[in-house]
Amino acid sequence: MSVDTVETPAAGSTAAAPAPSRPRRRGRRVTPYLLVLPAVVLELLVHIVPMLVGIWMSFVRLTQFFIANWSQAPSAGLDNYKVALDFSGPLGKSLLHSFGVTLAYTVLVVGVAWLFGMSGALVLHRSFRGRGFLRTLFLVPYAMPIYAGIMTWSFIFQRDNGLMNHLVKSLGLGDGESFWLVGNNAFASMAIVAIWRAWPFAFLMLLAGLQNVPDEVYDAASVDGAGIWKQVRYITLPYLRPVNVVLVLMLFLWTFNDFNTPFVLFGPTPPRSADLMSIHIYGNSFVSWNFGFGAAMSVLLLLFLLVVTGLYLFLTSRRSRRA
Amino acid sequence: MKIRLWCASFAITAVAATAACGNGDSGSSESGGGGGGGDAKTLTYWASNQGATLDVDKQVLGKELAKFTQQTGVKVKLEVIGWPDLQNRILAATSSGQGPDVLNIGNTWAASLQSTGAFMPFDKAALDAIGGQSKFVDASFKTSGMEGKDPTSVPLYGLVYGLYYNKKMFADAGLQPPTTWEELQAAAKKLTDAGKGTYGMAMEGGSYTESIHFAFIFGQQHGADPFTKDGKPQFTTPGMVAGVKQYVDLMSDGVVNKSSVQYKNGPEAPGDFAKGKAAMLMSQNNADNTLQADGMKSSDYGVVAIPTKSGNKDTASFVAGINMSVFKDTKNKDGALKLVKFMTSPEEQAILDKPFTALPVVKGGTVNFTDNPAEAKTFADILATKSVPLPLVPAEAAYETNVGNAVNGLLAKAATGQKPSEADIKSALQEAQDKMASAG
Incomplete structure (x- = not known):
């Protein structure tokens, strides 16, 4: 991204500037903190405090008998975690299954959405007639209200009158009587909807990133005889690396935590093949009224994401330092 | 360096958002008042x-x-x-x-x-x-x-639940409203013409609440209680299994439109009945609202008690x-x-x-x-x-969810062509019971 290019002149100008007076320097020191203060306060209120409450909940037996008076809930010690991580027990087994489904869903959605976004950005980066129209069209799924978009898909996936079965039958790919919202096909339906929603974001980010690749580099490469694939591999992708580091992380976290897609498509209890972690936790908390256990699963999910994110940032930053 | 800082701060924010999302129960519970x-x-x-x-x-x-x-x-x-x-x-x-x-x-x-x-x-x-x-x-x-x-x-x-039947469809087929479950099955078969899109029975097959209601009613007909006297779940008794099978078999036998496993919002099954796509409907009396909104007159349909298999207990509703x-x-x-x-x-x-x-x-x-x-x-x-009445025990809500969803899973299986056997039903009910036991 452009961060590097900004950093150098800024650092240079600081070094060249005359030493500021003491009060001015103090003002400079305080200003950034004042600027981030509202964000920090809101972050604490909206995310950190509920998160801490959630961690506390995971250590107590917060069932229907205590939800009216949380403080009276007896301590559960590590019991909620033991149940969640006992993969031979029914609840642990279903959590493990949900984790597997979520992982497969995330890999598929992030991979395909990135590929679509990259392809779209590469095509629409060059100027041609109708480019503006196509750019707008591709952004429609991203601009559309989430629920409205997913509900439209749920109509498309209906067995009797849905467009999907109609299409399958018209193309001679099947008898047009498949279930898309029930059984194993539910996973594919959910992934299709998520890719449809996620890829315009990847497209937008990558398109913006492409603006920073100087045309001269491509010109020089083509003079040297590099074809389109070589240009993509040796120029475009390295230039887009900073964008991709952030983009893939964002898509990963959003998709892994996706709640809206299964909830709107299937309701609070999705088919087994589409039992993503977020909705699995919701089901255990709100449908089965076992909030302590739901919180324990949330904490496990948080730890997993923290570890993955930490590893990802560590590996990507090490590679960029080496580069 | 700046990129790494930016990534790290973004990651912390996103992961924190995750936690808040995962623990949505606490967040939304505080906004729930009014x-x-x-x-x-x-x-x-x-x-x-x-x-x-x-x-x-x-x-x-x-x-x-x-x-x-x-x-x-x-x-x-x-x-x-x-x-x-x-x-x-x-x-x-x-x-x-x-x-x-x-x-x-x-x-x-x-x-x-x-x-x-x-x-x-x-x-x-x-x-x-x-x-x-x-x-x-x-x-x-x-x-x-x-x-x-x-x-x-x-x-x-x-x-309460009743069995709604379409008077004209029954008269055209020369049928009387059923008084036993066997008569209901025979009538449903006779009135089903999948080619024309008409079926013997309408069903809200994706609704876990309807599924639990029928699992309970038919279980009662077989003399089975879902809980022991001291409130412990006993979902796998022969009567409970037979009750669930009685309901799921309607789907397996093809007298229900398979698409109705997607129905979960309430008005779909009464809608099918009102439009003449199904000749019978097992529903609570408030279905009248939907039926009449969909153009039926109260004289177009009759209501009898949901019948029982010959020799079973005469429970028609909870x-x-x-x-x-x-x-x-x-x-x-x-x-x-x-x-x-x-x-x-x-x-x-x-x-x-x-x-x-x-x-x-x-x-x-x-x-x-x-x-x-x-x-x-x-x-x-x-x-x-x-x-x-349905069991008056604290675990009733969990029973509704766990057994209702198990029955929904069995209906989905039946709709996709795998007729659930007694062993399948027992195993699904056992899983529901184990989940409740593990949850404490």
């Missing part, structure tokens, strides 16, 4: 959706509550809440203490919600203040809470319905009790039962939601003589 107990002069009342739409409910109740205000001087802030949201809103209100003063609950939740301790117990004084226990129909009052404890709800609207509760934290207990008394008065019951197609829950009331006297008599008889 009335906050109101003040001494204003009550907040959460009504469940009983009419065709939320707006219909608002209009009907708005008019009656204006009368209440005129009589008592107590203002009422009304909010009508749809069924998909009602339980979550109640749980949120319970955990945050920011709830309404008075609210409607599904009567099957009565014992589970009673165990939260959030509702005011109706002791003798409170019952006397609303007109005494004796004013209620006995069958309905049995749903008001756990045995041996002061109830935390009182009946408001009565509902005592369904809506109860009314008062939040313990209300600042206006007198006003709240006045509102409960008003809503359960014979005069108001007679007015409200009509638009909400409900059975009277107070003695001396007559069934007035239909102009078909035979239908009125059938539903009144089912409530009085062929209905039992």
Whole structure:
């Protein structure tokens, strides 16, 4: 991204500037903190405090008998975690299954959405007639209200009158009587909807990133005889690396935590093949009224994401330092 | 360096958002309140959706509550809440203490919600203040809470299941309404013509609440109780398995449109029946609203009790319905009790039962939601003589969810061509039971 290019002149100008007076320097020191203060306060209120409450909940037996008076809930010690991580027990087994489904869903959605976004950005980066129209069209799924978009898909996936079965039958790919919202096909339906929603974001980010690749580099490469694939591999992708580091992380976290897609498509209890972690936790908390256990699963999910994110940032930053 | 900083700060924010999302229960529970107990002069009342739409409910109740205000001087802030949201809103209100003063609950939740301790117990004084226990129909009052404890709800609207049949389709096929389950199966088979898109039976096959209702009713017909006397689940007894099989077999036998495993919102199955796509429908009496909104006249359909297999117990329904509760934290207990008394008065019951197609829950009331006297008599008889309450144990809500979802899974299996065997059913019920046991 452009961060590097900004950093150098800024650092240079600081070094060249005359030493500021003491009060001015103090003002400079305080200003950034004042600027981030509202964000920090809101972050604490909206995310950190509920998160801490959630961690506390995971250590107590917060069932229907205590939800009216949380403080009276007896301590559960590590019991909620033991149940969640006992993969031979029914609840642990279903959590493990949900984790597997979520992982497969995330890999598929992030991979395909990135590929679509990259392809779209590469095509629409060059100027041609109708480019503006196509750019707008591709952004429609991203601009559309989430629920409205997913509900439209749920109509498309209906067995009797849905467009999907109609299409399958018209193309001679099947008898047009498949279930898309029930059984194993539910996973594919959910992934299709998520890719449809996620890829315009990847497209937008990558398109913006492409603006920073100087045309001269491509010109020089083509003079040297590099074809389109070589240009993509040796120029475009390295230039887009900073964008991709952030983009893939964002898509990963959003998709892994996706709640809206299964909830709107299937309701609070999705088919087994589409039992993503977020909705699995919701089901255990709100449908089965076992909030302590739901919180324990949330904490496990948080730890997993923290570890993955930490590893990802560590590996990507090490590679960029080496580069 | 800056990129790494940016990535790290983004990651922390995103992961924190994840945690908040995962723990949404705590976040949303605090936003769930509404009335906050109101003040001494204003009550907040959460009504469940009983009419065709939320707006219909608002209009009907708005008019009656204006009368209440005129009589008592107590203002009422009304909010009508749809069924998909009602339980979550109640749980949120319970955990945050920011709830309404008075609210409607599904009567099957009565014992589970009673165990939260959030509702005011109706002791003798409170019952006397609303007109005494004796004013209620006995069958309905049995749903008001756990045995041996002061109830935390009182009946408001009565509902039971019946078997709706399309008179013309039956007459054309030379059939009489079934009196045994075997007759029902034979009629359903005869009336099914999948090529033309007509089926013997309509089903809300994706609704876990309907699935649990039928698992319970048919289990009762086979003499099975889902809980032992001391409240422990026993979902895998032969009677329970047979009851679930009786229901799931309708799908396996092809007398139900397979697509109905996608139905979960309520009006779809009655819609199929009203449009002549299905000849029979097992539904609660409030289906009349949907049927008539879809163009059926009350003379187009008949209602009989859901039949039983020859030799089995003659249970045709559970005592369904809506109860009314008062939040313990209300600042206006007198006003709240006045509102409960008003809503359960014979005069108001007679007015409200009509638009909400409900059975009277107070003695001396007559069934007035239909102009078909035979239908009125059938539903009144089912409530009085062929209905039992769902288990009045704290684990009832978990039973509904776990067994209801297990039955939905079996229906989906049947719809996709894998007829569930008795062993499959037993294993699904065992899993539901194990989940409840592990959850403690």
